[in-house]
Amino acid sequence: MTVNLTPKELERELRERSPASERLIRSLYNCDRRHFLKVSAKFAAMAAAAGVIQPHGFQLVEVARAATTPGAAPDVAFRFAYVSDSHLYARGMTHRFAKAAAKAVADVNALDPQPDFVLFGGDLAQLGRPDELDLGRQILKDVKAPIKMMVGEHDWYFDMGEKWKEFFGPDRYSFDHKGIHFVTLNSVVEKDFWTAKGYTPEQRMAIVAGLDDGRQSRFEVGEEQRDWLAKDLAKVPKTTPIVVFSHSPLYHYYEPWNFWTVDAAEVQALLFPFKSATVIHGHTHQQLTNRIKNIDFHGMLSTAWPWPYAPTGLPKLTIQMDRPNPFDQFDGCGDGTVDVLAGGTVDKHYDLWDRSPYTVTHADLVAGRTGGGPSY
Amino acid sequence: MNPFRKLGPIVAAALGAAAVFAGARPAAAASPDGFATRTVWACDHRKQVVVEGFAPGQKLPPAKAQQVADVLQDLMRFCNEEVVAHISTDERVQLSVNGLPFVDYVPGGPLPAQLVVGKSEVTERDKAIWKAELDKLVKEGDRLFHSDELGTNGIACAMCHPNAANTHPETYPKFQIEMKQVALLRDMVNWCIQNPLEGQKLADDDARLKALEAYILSSRKGVAMDAGKH
Numbered sequence: 001m002t003v004n005l006t007p008k009e010l011e012r013e014l015r016e017r018s019p020a021s022e023r024l025i026r027s028l029y030n031c032d033r034r035h036f037l038k039v040s041a042k043f044a045a046m047a048a049a050a051g052v053i054q055p056h057g058f059q060l061v062e063v064a065r066a067a068t069t070p071g072a073a074p075d076v077a078f079r080f081a082y083v084s085d086s087h088l089y090a091r092g093m094t095h096r097f098a099k100a101a102a103k104a105v106a107d108v109n110a111l112d113p114q115p116d117f118v119l120f121g122g123d124l125a126q127l128g129r130p131d132e133l134d135l136g137r138q139i140l141k142d143v144k145a146p147i148k149m150m151v152g153e154h155d156w157y158f159d160m161g162e163k164w165k166e167f168f169g170p171d172r173y174s175f176d177h178k179g180i181h182f183v184t185l186n187s188v189v190e191k192d193f194w195t196a197k198g199y200t201p202e203q204r205m206a207i208v209a210g211l212d213d214g215r216q217s218r219f220e221v222g223e224e225q226r227d228w229l230a231k232d233l234a235k236v237p238k239t240t241p242i243v244v245f246s247h248s249p250l251y252h253y254y255e256p257w258n259f260w261t262v263d264a265a266e267v268q269a270l271l272f273p274f275k276s277a278t279v280i281h282g283h284t285h286q287q288l289t290n291r292i293k294n295i296d297f298h299g300m301l302s303t304a305w306p307w308p309y310a311p312t313g314l315p316k317l318t319i320q321m322d323r324p325n326p327f328d329q330f331d332g333c334g335d336g337t338v339d340v341l342a343g344g345t346v347d348k349h350y351d352l353w354d355r356s357p358y359t360v361t362h363a364d365l366v367a368g369r370t371g372g373g374p375s376y
Numbered sequence: 377m378n379p380f381r382k383l384g385p386i387v388a389a390a391l392g393a394a395a396v397f398a399g400a401r402p403a404a405a406a407s408p409d410g411f412a413t414r415t416v417w418a419c420d421h422r423k424q425v426v427v428e429g430f431a432p433g434q435k436l437p438p439a440k441a442q443q444v445a446d447v448l449q450d451l452m453r454f455c456n457e458e459v460v461a462h463i464s465t466d467e468r469v470q471l472s473v474n475g476l477p478f479v480d481y482v483p484g485g486p487l488p489a490q491l492v493v494g495k496s497e498v499t500e501r502d503k504a505i506w507k508a509e510l511d512k513l514v515k516e517g518d519r520l521f522h523s524d525e526l527g528t529n530g531i532a533c534a535m536c537h538p539n540a541a542n543t544h545p546e547t548y549p550k551f552q553i554e555m556k557q558v559a560l561l562r563d564m565v566n567w568c569i570q571n572p573l574e575g576q577k578l579a580d581d582d583a584r585l586k587a588l589e590a591y592i593l594s595s596r597k598g599v600a601m602d603a604g605k606h
Binding site: 087091095096126210211212213256305306307308323326327329 | 567
């Protein structure tokens with residue numbers, strides 16, 4: 001769609017926020033992203049130069065987001081942002097993965113209004129090295145909003161989480177925020193495959209780091225942690241919406257790549273009694289959507305690289321992102337935000353860096369909508 | 377008793393060499409023990425029949441000529457091998473394949489076990505050897521595909537392509553828009569080595585490139601062609 005407005009008209013529309021401006025904003029949201037950015041950047045520069053508005057106050061992308069459901073803006077209670085799967089090597093800030101992670105931090109810092117918090121979705125490091133985790137810590141220090149850390153298998157299997165816990169605290173915890181009960185799990189527990197084989201910590205980590213390396217075990221939450229979760233949830237009224245952060249998808253997608261949690265069914269069973277439950281997970285590096293009974297599942301994008309969809313097991317509610325262009329480092333990568341709606345359900349935004357942003361709403365999942373087309 | 381059997385492989389090989397020589401320069405040919413020999417070559421220039429008791433260039437009687445023709449025809453079973461057949465004056469026929477020792481042979485009959493080559497008689501042992509060789513190359517490709525040694529920044533092929541997913545070898549050759557030329561799978565492999573991995577391009581005859589191709593092709597063998605999809 002073409003936007004036939006001069007920058008001055010745009011500015012007036014935005015200030016007044018009339019129903020017409022809502023329509024305009026929606027049209028902007030639907031227009032080609034490159035065109036949109038071109039228009040908005042141009043306008044922001046002009047407006048700033050004229051002293052009309054603060055450059056920082058110009059966040060068309062965010063304003064436009066508030067109106068993704070045609071006809072009615074969703075009732076957003078609050079928003080949090082996410083950055084995930086950065087897979088950092090300790091090779092300085094010039095390494096492409098470090099630059100990508102810093103880009104994501106800049107993205108979430110540019111959100112206006114700022115998100116209530118930023119979730120880091122796990123796999124901060126590539127090989128679990130202390131210097132990799134430390135580089136990640138330095139990069140994430142720049143995040144302005146409060147940060148919630150989740151652990152991934154790449155952070156864990158060099159020293160079994162020792163350094164990660166020293167830097168970032170417990171690997172499982174819960175907290176309450178604006179009426180929602182949040183739980184962060186360590187869902188990358190693997191049964192010991194290394195002792196009998198005599199693998200060194202480096203070998204153990206390298207094996208787990210290989211997505212298609214069948215020598216490792218499968219991910220699980222584990223009995224001990226499920227007991228902890230059951231006790232934690234026992235204190236929460238069933239009417240309180242639950243949002244769970246889990247590095248691995250908490251269902252069975254594709255076992256050979258650990259797109260999988262062995263005891264997913266047991267964890268789901270703990271969430272079924274609640275009126276509303278949502279799982280936000282990392283690990284899969286792709287747009288990924290599922291719904292099982294009352295539980296919505298949303299994947300997160302990686303900042304480092306996208307993964308192909310697995311040969312089998314893809315949940316049918318997933319709107320696949322298009323095959324990324326290998327000639328473009330940032331294609332298929334990105335970060336995003338999560339709008340927590342008034343009822344505690346969520347709308348999930350994928351901010352793909354070189355494609356148009358894509359939103360999967362709770363209403364889509366309830367309606368079982370599988371259409372909507374590709375992400376660009 | 378056949379003289380070649382008594383004298384063993386050395387003499388037999390020498391005879392083979394002499395026969396080749398005779399084929400190239402028939403006028404000067406003679407067997408080392410003084411017998412005159414007449415050499416007849418098959419049209420593929422790989423099979424030859426050395427006929428004892430006839431001088432180079434000497435016309436063979438019809439029965440002998442037919443025997444030579446029958447032997448040459450039968451030797452076509454050996455396809456691309458170098459074969460020397462020797463017909464002695466006592467009508468014994470022996471064969472040497474690729475310079476190996478001469479062994480007795482009946483034209484049209486089953487091949488002597490020592491001569492089994494090519495596709496005519498494949499044994500389980502042959503198959504085991506060939507599979508081991510193939511597996512060795514694929515395994516080396518698998519190792520390289522999952523290793524950071526091709527690049528300089530820690531990144532490995534398999535990080536984006538688990539189980540060689542999303543490599544689409546079946547779609548090459550194709551005009552690769554970003555390269556502005558027709559690309560083979562190996563060109564894309566090299567592109568990935570040079571860009572995401574920030575490594576050095578492999579030469580076309582580099583054994584590592586062959587191994588990577590072997591791994592990718594074998595991993596994707598039988599996957600339905602679905603260009604543009606994962």
